Amino acid sequence: MTRRIAVSVLSLVVALLVLAVVPLGISITARENDSFREETAARARTVASAAEEHLSDNRSDADAREQIDAAAAHGDCAQVFDAHGALFLATPCHADALPQGALAQVLRTGTQQSAQNGNWLTMAVPVGDTVPPAGALLYSRSTDGLDDQLLAIWGWLGVCALGALGAGVLVAVRLARWVGRPLVELDEVAARLGEGRLDARATITQGPPEVRRLATTFNTMASRTENLMHGHRAVIADVSHQLRTPLTALRLRLDLLAADADADTAQELGGAQDEIARLSRLVDGLLAVARAENSVPRQSAVRLDTVVSDRIAAWEPVAEERGVRLAAQGPSGVSALLTNGDLEQVLDNLFANALEAVPAGGQIVVRTTPDPRQAEVRLSVVDNGPGMDEAARERAFLRFDTGRESGTGLGLAIVHRLVSANGGRAALEPTPGGGLTVHLWFLAAPASSRTERRDRRDRRERPGG
Structure with missing residues (x-):
């Protein structure tokens, strides 16, 4: 339970972090990209305005050259073309990020265009407000700085998320232990009481x-x-x-x-x-x-085939005297969770009842059938005696109910009480061809049951154990 609580809290924390950090990172990334694009457009418009004074008003190109030098100082690339597409001002770097017809389209329509080529953002800006414009400007800006900035932002978001996750782990573990430890202790005490x-x-x-x-x-x-x-x-x-x-x-x-x-x-x-x-x-x-x-009951793993063989050997003389055959069928090594001595008492009562009912020449067979799907083991005592009718089978587990003048009517009642006390169940049904079959279901003993682990723990806790 402690693990489930911790996993549940951590899953909730992770879900909240994903829902909070990822959208925030995407939003910041989009905002920084827009800001970078707007700043690039502003720089391009500044250079275009300075170039317009020369191309449109025939003024000195000193301001345009100053802006070109400023762009080069920022590491940007700028190329100024006149209305005929002739290059007359440019920075030392020359980027060709737009399609071949982009410059002609800008000169013809005066429409601003942009394109991303690798780590460069290039904008084609018309020079002047007329159509067609007085010229065009190709302005390219490297996105390396933007990428480094976005990487730093995502890094800080990741560090914050890891910090929050670490705090969530601490809170989840402490909460799980606070809730789970008392329940584990209570479960162990209840098991000892049981x-x-x-x-x-x-x-x-x-x-x-x-x-x-x-x-x-x-x-x-x-x-x-x-x-x-x-x-x-x-x-x-x-x-x-x-x-x-x-x-x-x-x-x-x-x-x-x-x-x-x-x-x-x-x-x-x-x-x-x-x-x-x-x-x-x-x-x-x-x-x-x-x-x-x-x-x-204090249950432990009991080998069914061993107990059945022992009880058959003990009742064999009585069965031979009455001319009845005892036999066992089923796989060996099958174990069930039972209190020591209870299965012996159950089989003794069933054998005693069956030997009273089965005539000479009959047989009593004990069959063991494991059922891994239900984690159970079925033990069946089958005889070919006179059997019981349906009404008698319904009353068979009640005290003092017997269909014979002899007997006390307590044998099957004892069987039912012992089986129920061990967490099993019992049922009666007619044997095909005549007779009575008593089915007993017990919990199958796992390879290392909790009872066995407790026994080992108890032995360790004993002085000198």
Whole structure:
């Protein structure tokens, strides 16, 4: 953001300088050219007036020669012709800048003409006010001095523009840092909070008032979030302790009673033990959902093929016992941004559900499909079991919703919570030919993700790191 602010301000400064300096330079150049042309015309008229006294009034040509000498002293070239086109006065230099017929046209019509030939401006001026005139004057003046003057003017304009640009660079950089640094710090603090560091707070004392107010609001939100998270975790720990302990004690007492009971009583006690086991699974599932909802993930790059292979190996004995084949498909080396341990728990719940539904001889395939365009990775668990109808698929991620008498209806709910907590999404669709396909989308891990860079920075900041 700092760079964008600086570039935007500099672009505005450059645009203003271009709109101000270039038109000003063009205007000054045009004005100096006009002034040079007018001064040249004035000098030519002065020489022509002096020559008119000799050609028209038959006076001495002393004034005309004096003006010719003055023109030569200025470095100009002057040639005076009589009415017949004969040259009778001239400076040492002789410039031929006008077309051959220009002199004849001036002598015939008395019209002033001018032309630019290289670095010389030449004017043909009639001598006298009569038509045809008493003579003609060719007056040439070098534009070297004008060019040097214009170059100096453009140089000063360039120096002023560079000075203004330098001041604009200084102002843009300071403004960008003043605005951008607090936002960068706030972004880093927000990232640390998102990674699970609930004590992260912003200490911003500089920058715009709006950014400082935003930092104060963020700190208030972070404090409330920390209090809520600690409260939820305390409740989860208390519930876990208060529920599991009496259930374990009750199961032990039923085991003791079943050991000395007759067949009918033992059968009833066995049913009670099954219900206690189901209640234990339900409590464990509720606690897992609560942890998934209240956890703050700290994500890192996780190799999907490695985790999938490990979980397939762990569930392979159960699958072989039930006559179901487990397989994995997809490229190797694909990584996603996930909290360590979450993908294992997601796959365990999906495998458990699929193995309960897929009959002997069926298969469960895990497919990995990267999508570079969306910067995502899709993980699909495909089975060829009985599947679900559309209504069941719409309710599948809700708690306690199950289409079977057994189970708690929390497996897919846990999957959905864990995937959502990691910034992904989940969807169900029927498998072509029969069965259920669970699609999971996760953020793809870049080659050097921001999380990895923060991890390296944290290691450097640790003592002895």
